[in-house]
Amino acid sequence: QAVVTQEPSLTVSPGGTVTLTCGSSTGAVTSGHYPYWFQQKPGQVPRTLIFDISNKPSWTPARFSGSLLGDKAALTLSGARPDDEAEYYCLLSYSGAWPVFGGGTKLTVL
Amino acid sequence: VQVVQSGGGSVQPGGSLRLACAASGFTVSSKYMTWVRQAPGKGLEWISVIHNDGSTYYADSVKGRFTISRDNSKNTVYLQLNRLGLDDTAVYYCACLYCDNWGQGTLVTVSS
Numbered sequence: 001q002a003v004v005t006q007e008p009s010l011t012v013s014p015g016g017t018v019t020l021t022c023g024s025s026t027g028a029v030t031s032g033h034y035p036y037w038f039q040q041k042p043g044q045v046p047r048t049l050i051f052d053i054s055n056k057p058s059w060t061p062a063r064f065s066g067s068l069l070g071d072k073a074a075l076t077l078s079g080a081r082p083d084d085e086a087e088y089y090c091l092l093s094y095s096g097a098w099p100v101f102g103g104g105t106k107l108t109v110l
Numbered sequence: 111v112q113v114v115q116s117g118g119g120s121v122q123p124g125g126s127l128r129l130a131c132a133a134s135g136f137t138v139s140s141k142y143m144t145w146v147r148q149a150p151g152k153g154l155e156w157i158s159v160i161h162n163d164g165s166t167y168y169a170d171s172v173k174g175r176f177t178i179s180r181d182n183s184k185n186t187v188y189l190q191l192n193r194l195g196l197d198d199t200a201v202y203y204c205a206c207l208y209c210d211n212w213g214q215g216t217l218v219t220v221s222s
Contacts, residue, residue, distance in 0.1 A: 001170065036207060038154070045203065046146075046154065048210035057210035089154050091207075098169045101146075101154045 002026045004092050006102035011110055012080045020105045021072040022090030028071035029092060035073035036091040037066055040104075046089070050075060077107075085109045111135035111211055115204055118216030125194050125220070131187040131204030131213050138180055143187045144207050145178060147200035148215075155200070160187060172198075194220045 003025040012018035022035060029035060037050040048057050050066035053073065063079045073090055090102045117129040131143065144159045158168045158178040166178050177190040187204060199220045204213040 040154075045212045045215055046205075047212065048205075048207055051208040055208075057208075059210065087153075091154075091156065098167060099156045099159075101156055104153045 002092070002094055002097065002100050004090060004100045004102035006088075006090060006105045008103070009106040009108065011108045012077065014080055014082060014109055016080050017076065017078045018080060018107065019069070020075040020077075020088055020090075020107070021069065022074070022092065022102050023072045024092055026094070029068060029073045031068070032095065033073070033092040035066065035068075037064075037073075037075045038089045038091065039086045040089065041086045049088075080109050082109050111209075113204060113206075113211050113213040115202075115213035115216045118202065118218050120219040120221060121194055122222055123195055123220055127191045127194065127218060129189040129191065129202055129204070129216055129218070131189075133185050133187075133211070136206070136209065136211065137182075138185050138187050138206075139182045141206045141209060143178075143180065144205050145176075145189050146203045146205060147198075147218075148203070149197070149200040152200075157202075158189065191218065194218070196220050 005023045038046045039049050040046040054066040065076050067074050087104045089104045093099045112134045114132045145157050157172050160166050160178045175193045180187045201215040203215045
């Protein structure tokens with residue numbers, strides 16, 4: 001089973017920009033991994049932020065964007081707000097195996 | 111659009127439960143419907159999906175014990191959980207991930 005790695009925690013200042021990354025133990029993350037990003041606030045149901053690298057459900061604010069950055073998937077938040085404080089999870093799909101979540105990044109806006 | 115889950119609860123090790131995920135506002139048979147779980151204080155774990163063509167896939171941790179299915183007439187997806195163990199204790203979510211349509215979650219507690 002592949003291991004998906006994320007930063008355990010990050011801090012961003014209000015109005016600032018932060019990039020969360022998502023790596024794979026199998027090598028470079030590519031479009032074939034169909035990267036997803038999810039946001040989960042304490043006590044709440046997760047929500048899908050980004051799918052297939054950079055596509056957004058209708059609710060996703062424009063300040064969030066997804067990309068491939070080097071050999072990882074990336075989620076960039078530009079213009080952070082206090083309400084963006086949450087746990088962020090990525091999900092990668094693997095050919096011939098099941099999708100795997102990363103361990104999550106706890107984002108603090110401070 | 112709404113996804114309403116039911117069927118969680120407490121069960122002894124080795125027991126079984128069936129979770130249901132009833133959708134409104136969209137047709138489950140036209141989507142990929144996924145089950146994800148979250149153990150207390152832990153991260154998300156992908157466990158199963160049923161594709162629009164009816165094909166099903168499982169994580170190794172549940173393969174052979176859990177079965178995903180759907181009833182098109184009820185627009186409902188199910189997850190049958192058999193041979194439950196202590197580490198199956200979690201909140202189980204049903205979702206169309208790329209649609210951002212998630213159920214409210216249902217708690218499964220395995221305890222003796």
